[in-house]
Amino acid sequence: MTTLSRRHFGFAATAGALGLMAAACSSDNSTGGDAGASDAGGTASTVTVEDNNGQHTVATPPTSVVATDNNSFQTLSDWGVSLTAASRALMPTTIPYKDDESIVDLGNHREPNLEAVVAVEPDLIITGSRFSQYQDDFTSLAPDAVVLDxxxxxxxxxxxxxKRRVDVLGTIFGKEKEATALGEDLDASIARVKAAYDPAQKVMSVIVSGGEIGYSAPHVGRTFGPMYDVLGLTPALEVQGADDDHQGDDISVEAIADSNPDWILVMDRDAAVASEDSQPAAEVIEGSEALKNVTAVTAGHVVYMPDDTYTNEGIETYTEFFGSFADALEATS
Structure with a gap:
């Protein structure tokens, strides 16, 4: 079976340059390159970017950055962005910010300490995902900050x-080239999967949590749902009324087995949020009596997402997984 672990990596970039999203264009004294550069008079530059709530003008470089979006942690860390506060409790151990005591911990989305953001006087708050519900709270607590979702x-x-997410962040932090490279790496990994995948092969996606195997629905299921559209995958099973629950839908493992998928894609939820009853996903899949005769299992066509995926769902994670899936597909051709 194909397994993989979190690592920093670089995929070969596809030919041609990926332009920045039109909504993330530079303005004022910044026209690309180092978005944090000052003009000859020493005045800080600004950039205009657009998020889900409209356009914002951001002073660069930001002097106090807060991050609560787990889709952005990896990117910000890899780019060396200094944070003054963050939802460190939500971060996986693979993110260096996790153990950085100089960063004020705002907690996780279930029991956040939002008021702690006031003390760091942020001028930029990068929120979203599990913290999207606190958009208005951040705006109220830090009225002078730009709050991006x-x-x-x-x-x-x-x-x-x-790609839009990293393009906007690249504009703000003067990392346009790095953002472009991340987009090219993603495109390259997708192209590899599409080239190696036969649509006649049926695909099942599951989430393993607490020793249980949960069905993750095509198109709408958490993490895996969009992959069916992005990669052109043929679902082994489609269920009406499926949702995006973080532990998968309540579909029996026998129903999963009866669909007899050629490939099984797995996210190990517990690997990112380990508990006492955690059991590695590979052990659960391999030890399942119901799945033992399924084509994907007998052929070794089971591909696991990086261990920290559940709390690290940015572009780097998807690129890594698509690359791993492509490796497995290419090995069968």
């Missing part, structure tokens, strides 16, 4: 939304 929009192609 770059969650993927349901009415836009998912891969374009992944």
């Amino acid at each position: 770059l969650d993927a929009r349901d009415d836009q192609p998912f891969e374009a939304e992944l």
